[in-house]
Amino acid sequence: MTLSQLSTPLTKDQAYALVDAVMAREDIAITASAHENEDTGEWVFEATCDSAPDVEAFNRIARETLGGNVSFAVEAIDPTVNWVAKSLEGLQPVVAGGFYVHGSHEEHPAPSGLTAIRIDAAQAFGTGHHETTTGCLEAIDRALKRKRFRAMLDMGTGTGVLAIALAKRTHLPVLASDIDPIAVTTTVENARDNGVGRYIIAIEATGLDHRQIAAGAPYDMVVANILAGPLVSLAPGMRKVTAIGATVILSGILNTQANRVISAYSQQGIVLRQRIVKKEWTTLVLERV
Incomplete structure (x- = not known):
């Protein structure tokens, strides 16, 4: 190539x-x-x-x-x-939502009370350093304190960091999907390295119409950290695969794009419950009503 x-x-x-x-x-x-x-x-x-x-x-x-x-x-x-890995070498650990995301080069143990997630730089998005990822981790932490989830989906999983966060806190299965086969492989490896390999099923899928995603529906927790345009397109499908009362966490959204995404999901009966803003990025926490 x-x-x-x-x-x-x-x-x-x-x-x-x-x-x-x-x-x-x-x-x-x-x-x-x-x-x-x-x-x-x-x-x-x-x-x-x-x-x-x-x-x-x-x-x-x-x-x-x-x-x-x-x-x-x-x-x-x-x-x-591997330019992605090269550019991310030596990144410092990130604390977000009670999670401690670090690379294997980090010599110090995770601080007491934090859930450690080891994610090394790889050919996939999601080391925990970007505002969209930290926003999602905070939203996941808050959601898990409010209720117990049983059917969980992480769309656009990247390195698998969000799926791993869900699996580590719940000890329940999480379906993780991505359109990139490298991301799927990376997620499997990271899940294994973090001791949650038995909980995470990683698949290559575009959108929500994959047979394995359909088979696992309805979901009561969906996380999608991708981009505003694809998120808007996914709104009708999100309604079909979520249960009443489901929590939907969306990110990868610039502040200027947030209202467009909120509107698209509101039309599907998935309404805004919380907005987390970090610099120019917004993470949305919605509920299927």
Whole structure:
């Protein structure tokens, strides 16, 4: 596989808007991200492609999303290097919602009273450091203090960190799905390493219409940390697979996109109960009524 990276400097809002637009497409990039250059303070949009990028397609998306032309730079990526893991090496542990998420390089034990989850940098999203993940962990912690769940689904599981959090606290089965086979493999490995391999079933699935997801319905707890666009599209399906009274935790949502997601789910009888805001990201806690 010949990997390449396409990037351009933008404002923070523009960069995140373009990330959302690109990730709503399944055929244009493996992943897209926005980050701030610590040296210059400049925000940069980056997309990783598994072949030479379709620059004109990116230009069309940029014009539609940002209302103007963007100049993209393209460079080849060394395929022998796991750039995701390399960029995340040495990250400090994260405490969120009573969970202690750490890498295997961490030498100190988890503080007393916290649930430890070991997640190493890998080719999947979810080391616990992003605001969307910490928001979900806090929402999970609060939900588990209110009620006991029996049928749980983690959509877009990434590294499996949220599924592992649910399994560690409940000691009950959790179905974890992702469209990326690497994420599925990573989740299985992380579940095993965290001692909850027998509780987590990881499957490759797009959306909610997979036969195994349907077989496990109705769910009384669903977590989906993906993107606003796909979340809106999933709203009708979410109603079909959830039980009355189910808790639905949604994240991967920019603050500016939250009302759109809330509206889509409200129309399906899944209403807002709590909103967790961390920097520019929102995590929504909803209930099927």
